[in-house]
Amino acid sequence: MAGFHNEHEPLGGSILSKTTIICGILAFIAVVLLAKRMVLGLGAVTNLNNGYPWGLWIVYDVVIGTAFACGGYAMAVLTYILNKGEYHPLVRPALLASCFGYTLGGISIVFDLGRWWNAWHILVPGYMQTNSVMFEVALCVMAYILVLWVEFAPTLLTRFKLLHLRKKLDRVLFVFIALGVLLPSMHQSSLGTLLVVMGYQIHELWQTPILPLLFLMSAITMGFSIVVFEALLGAGGFHRSVRHEMPQLGKLAAIIRTMMIVYLVVRFGDLAVRGALGAIFTSGIKSVMFLIEIALFATPVVLFSSPSKRASKKFLWIGACCLLLAGALYRLDAFLVAYQTGAGWSYFPSVQELLVTIGIIAAEILLYIVFVRKFPVFYTHKLTPAELAAAHTK
Amino acid sequence: MSVNRRDFIKGAAGGGAALATAAVVSVPSPAQARPNLEMSPNAVGLLYDSTLCVGCKACVAGCKEANGLPADVNTDDALWDTPLDIGPKTYNVIKLYADGTADHKDQEKDGFAFIKKSCMHCVDPSCVSVCPVSAMTKDKQTGIVGYNADICIGCRYCVASCPFGVPQSEFDTPTPKIRKCEMCRHRQAEGKIPACAEVCPTGATIFGPLTAITEEINRRRAMKAGEANVFERRTLGSGDTHERPAAQYVNHVYGETEVGGTQFRHMAGVPFDKLGYPNLREKSFASESEGIQHTLYKGLIAPALVLGGLVWAAKRASHIDDEHPEE
Amino acid sequence: MYDDSAAKFETDVETRFGVSRRDFLKFCAAMAATMGLPKGADAQIAAAITKKERPSVIWLHHQECTGCSESLLRSEHPTLEKLILDIISLDYHETLFAAAGHQAEAARKAAMEKNKGKYILVVEGAIPMKDGGIYCKIGGQTSYELTKEVAADAAAIVAVGSCASWGGMPSTPPNPTGSTGVAEALGRKDVVTIPGCPPNPYNILATIVHFLTFGALPKVDELGRPTFAYGRLIHDNCERRSHFDAGRFALEFGDPGHRKGYCLYKLGCKGPETYANCPSILFNDVGTGSWPVGTGHPCIGCTEKHIGFEKPIHALATLKTNPPTSYPRIVEEQGAGASLAAAAVVAGVAGLAIGAGMKIAGNLGKSETTDGE
Incomplete structure (x- = not known):
């Protein structure tokens, strides 16, 4: 395994660019605003209120952010569990994005927690409340962040030339890989279960006992999509050739299509069983949001049904983007648009709240750029495709 | 070693089976969902009778005094304590239903009615079910839903999940707490009754064991509208009574069945959906959520099985890596 | 009346009422204020009161405690008993009268004869109706007979106190004497009632002064109560x-x-x-x-x-x-909606993202041929 990873190397190049400077500034603004939140309280920065106690930070930074960060999870399933070695080149970049996504998600939870200094209580057996979905999510996310960094550790150990440590790690890495599949399966589905207890407060187009299944399926699909997205973005942003990765990306697209067909069948089947189909057209703005969401989910199904489009970078890109938007919108809808705690309450994120989220995204992009330039993340493709294939099938 | 097709398929099958298990157990079977929690035989509660309420807000003021709450100012002159709703500074509030000319009390059309909003002290409370750190608790004896800020992490899941919108978080301080009615448990510990019931001049809010409250509800249900009846004040059995004609009640006592029952019951002359109380089913939301959660994670058996399969599959894959020829 | 000479008016008031002109005008203003009359009414009142002819008042007592009269007498500012006795000609009042027996009754009859159709009848106390009204008699007449006789030629009837208004305390169930108020006993609807136990002397005085000034009784509610006092x-x-x-x-x-x-x-x-x-x-x-x-x-x-x-x-x-408006409604608008700036930020970010996405899609489309398989 050790040698295998040496096929990765840093992209090199200068860290300073227009993109990184803008990201740095946005991240700095977020830091200032978060400091303000720490001194004056959540109300000074956010529009959170008791009708909408969870706002943009929870929904974007945690729920959507971690779903975007499911690339590592999805690729681990493919590469290590389903034993598809051909996807190996896509694992490391996906893992890196997952590391940042989850770590920043975890950090932003701390800023959203009202009494963050008590957060360690989740780990105290006397305080643990195992009936709570939140408890399970919190525990899983904490554990998964650790697991992700362990999974990513070989990259860092290689960079810092700690090869003996790496050898030791490699021997037990499979346990962490297994955990790295189990934990996200648990909490990505539980992010959906979080809403079940809210009952009638979530609109019937979204509220269902199978929320965990829908959240899990969409999270895995988003994981595959983010891999496609990142590979093609890398092709644009870092002028990397994705020539060698295209066959795998095409296959991922086929998987995405199949999963989305199943997802949509389950989703509409559930609506039919619950007798909520009528609500699709009679719920005002919620209907509009629902239809946009479904249209975005359905776009990759249509696009990726054609083999020629699966081989086209442009259509892969569009399909992946649509699916990511769909998954994000699904979560935004379920947590905020569909949520109504009682008449009279309204919420829309404040500018400062938005700037923090934008800053966190900027920080993620910034760190990702730094890492891929300085650490061996991307596959080098110095081997010919034939050699590569030989290496894998040997 | 090369991976032959057979091994590859075996590996794929193992990992696939593990994932499939995870996916399948995600679908809850209703049979395994737990039933609603039962009420403690020693449960205490409150009864609010909208037809007796004169809207004096003594309960609001009494509550503030008993719980040391500040004024909740919502007018420009900032002269009065004018809470719009329950909030971090207000544990109970009297709201006004008014229709048309609002001439007649306890009448739906062209009438008006008062209604109290505060913690319902559910028998199977969502807030307790969702709290990750047991900061929100239900007393096993009294059934009072209490809160401990020293444990609370401030995730506000209780705020989001409560079907009545009761727990209220503070947003204007770096050290926010959840605020809600705890049925004056600190006063009850001193042998007193909740302040809202103590100060109510008409007995519209009355305290007592839930068995007595149920009896009182049945007594009031049997009353004929317009006939003089004796109503107690403060607590059932207090002997502090006054007499007045009974009003026409709607045939619905709010809190008897809603989300598995509540220990705060409401009677009124106007339908409850008009008074801001949602129509709720009998099955508690907590039982549904916990049902799903425990179906998946009971004793961590399912996750352990899945993990076993995953480890096996991952081990296979890493063996392939180990023997990768590239060094 | 007083416009020919201020000095004359002053002397007149001071000698007649024994109060300063200033205090007198203050009293008139107070009367106007009590009745809620517009500006200028105080002058009219002053003019009416200073008339040489004082209206005759016959004050009857039935089932009562004389608390109403007592209350009236104890008004201090200005000394009302002085004013009331000097403004009006109290020709019959059973408790204040110096005269007694037949002498008193004769005075009443003389006043009624002299001021026929012009005097004011004030009734204090309930009128018993049961058993032919035998439970209260004055000078051999039952309350009912006496009231009926005096009321026949009165310009106005004022029922003072709760007893005269509807029966008050004597009529409390089981009401053994069948007592009732003046209006009900006489079957008349034009009786002004000033209920209260006792009624406020200002309300009695203001009602009478209103009659003096405007020649009519003040506006009353459906129970005959002046709305200025009972509104x-x-x-x-x-x-x-x-x-x-x-x-x-x-x-x-x-x-x-x-x-x-x-x-x-x-x-x-x-x-x-x-x-x-x-x-x-x-x-x-x-x-x-x-x-x-x-x-x-x-x-x-x-x-x-x-x-x-x-x-x-x-x-x-x-x-x-x-219900006053000071209650929160069932549904109160709470929380903050989208501010213009926040909506602009969201729209901007969305636009930027979509634009970037399209651009990348375009680039990828172009590179399809060069970097493709």
């Missing part, structure tokens, strides 16, 4: 109202809330269902708090039939007031 709930003008609104109640006589002057609703105050101007004009001109609630006793609703003397003092009042 508003005690609750609405009560100085303890803020305690009610804030939910601060005296729970027992002498408890801390009672001593702090909290609302007396829970002690049975009938202010919320009683119409009277007690909290506004107070009693006896001795300053603030000189009315029942001001002294710490709940209003007993003495101006309201079926409440005063009938509903137990401790029984809770039924709030007659329409």
Whole structure:
């Protein structure tokens, strides 16, 4: 395994660019605003209120952010569990994005927690409340962040030339890989279960006992999509050739299509069983949001049904983007648009709240750029495709 | 070693089976969902009778005094304590239903009615079910839903999940707490009754064991509208009574069945959906959520099985890596 | 009347009433204010009062305690008994009269004869109707006969006090003497009632002065009560109202809330269902708090039939007031919607993202041929 990873190397190049400077500034603004939140309280920065106690930070930074960060999870399933070695080149970049996504998600939870200094209580057996979905999510996310960094550790150990440590790690890495599949399966589905207890407060187009299944399926699909997205973005942003990765990306697209067909069948089947189909057209703005969401989910199904489009970078890109938007919108809808705690309450994120989220995204992009330039993340493709294939099938 | 097709398929099958298990157990079977929690035989509660309420807000003021709450100012002159709703500074509030000319009390059309909003002290409370750190608790004896800020992490899941919108978080301080009615448990510990019931001049809010409250509800249900009846004040059995004609009640006592029952019951002359109380089913939301959660994670058996399969599959894959020829 | 010479007016008032001109005008202004009359009415009142001819008043007493007369006499500012005796010609008053027996009755008859159709009849006390009205007799006549006789030629009839208004205390169930008010006994609807136990002397005086000045009785409600005095709930003008609104109640006589002057609703105050101007004009001109609630006793609703003397003092009042607007509604708008800036930021980011996505899609499309398979 050790040698295998040496096929990765840093992209090199200068860290300073227009993109990184803008990201740095946005991240700095977020830091200032978060400091303000720490001194004056959540109300000074956010529009959170008791009708909408969870706002943009929870929904974007945690729920959507971690779903975007499911690339590592999805690729681990493919590469290590389903034993598809051909996807190996896509694992490391996906893992890196997952590391940042989850770590920043975890950090932003701390800023959203009202009494963050008590957060360690989740780990105290006397305080643990195992009936709570939140408890399970919190525990899983904490554990998964650790697991992700362990999974990513070989990259860092290689960079810092700690090869003996790496050898030791490699021997037990499979346990962490297994955990790295189990934990996200648990909490990505539980992010959906979080809403079940809210009952009638979530609109019937979204509220269902199978929320965990829908959240899990969409999270895995988003994981595959983010891999496609990142590979093609890398092709644009870092002028990397994705020539060698295209066959795998095409296959991922086929998987995405199949999963989305199943997802949509389950989703509409559930609506039919619950007798909520009528609500699709009679719920005002919620209907509009629902239809946009479904249209975005359905776009990759249509696009990726054609083999020629699966081989086209442009259509892969569009399909992946649509699916990511769909998954994000699904979560935004379920947590905020569909949520109504009682008449009279309204919420829309404040500018400062938005700037923090934008800053966190900027920080993620910034760190990702730094890492891929300085650490061996991307596959080098110095081997010919034939050699590569030989290496894998040997 | 090369991976032959057979091994590859075996590996794929193992990992696939593990994932499939995870996916399948995600679908809850209703049979395994737990039933609603039962009420403690020693449960205490409150009864609010909208037809007796004169809207004096003594309960609001009494509550503030008993719980040391500040004024909740919502007018420009900032002269009065004018809470719009329950909030971090207000544990109970009297709201006004008014229709048309609002001439007649306890009448739906062209009438008006008062209604109290505060913690319902559910028998199977969502807030307790969702709290990750047991900061929100239900007393096993009294059934009072209490809160401990020293444990609370401030995730506000209780705020989001409560079907009545009761727990209220503070947003204007770096050290926010959840605020809600705890049925004056600190006063009850001193042998007193909740302040809202103590100060109510008409007995519209009355305290007592839930068995007595149920009896009182049945007594009031049997009353004929317009006939003089004796109503107690403060607590059932207090002997502090006054007499007045009974009003026409709607045939619905709010809190008897809603989300598995509540220990705060409401009677009124106007339908409850008009008074801001949602129509709720009998099955508690907590039982549904916990049902799903425990179906998946009971004793961590399912996750352990899945993990076993995953480890096996991952081990296979890493063996392939180990023997990768590239060094 | 007084416009020919201010000096003459001054002398006139001072000699006739024994008060300064200034005090007299203050009294007239007070009367106008009590009745809620517009500016200028005080001058009219002054003119009416200073007329040489004083209207004849015949004051009858039936089942009562004379508290109404006593209250009237104790008005201090200005010395009302002086004014009332000098403004009007009180030709018959059983308790104030120096005369007695046949002499008194003769005076009444003479006054009635002399001022036929012009005198004012004031009735104090309930009229017993049971058993032919034998339970109260004056000079051999029953109350009913006497009242009927005097009322026949009266220009106006004023029922003073709760007893004369509807029967008051003597009519409290089981009402053994069948006592009732003047209007009901006589079957007349034009009787002005000034209920109260006792009624505020200003309300009596103002009603009479109104008649003197305008030649007509003031506007009354369906119970015959002048609306200037009985148009508003005690609750609405009560100085303890803020305690009610804030939910601060005296729970027992002498408890801390009672001593702090909290609302007396829970002690049975009938202010919320009683119409009277007690909290506004107070009693006896001795300053603030000189009315029942001001002294710490709940209003007993003495101006309201079926409440005063009938509903137990401790029984809770039924709030007659329409709900005030100071309550939160069932649905209150809370939280913040989208600000323009926030919406702009969201729109900007979305636009930027979509634009970038399209651009990348375009680039990828172009590179399809060069970088493709």
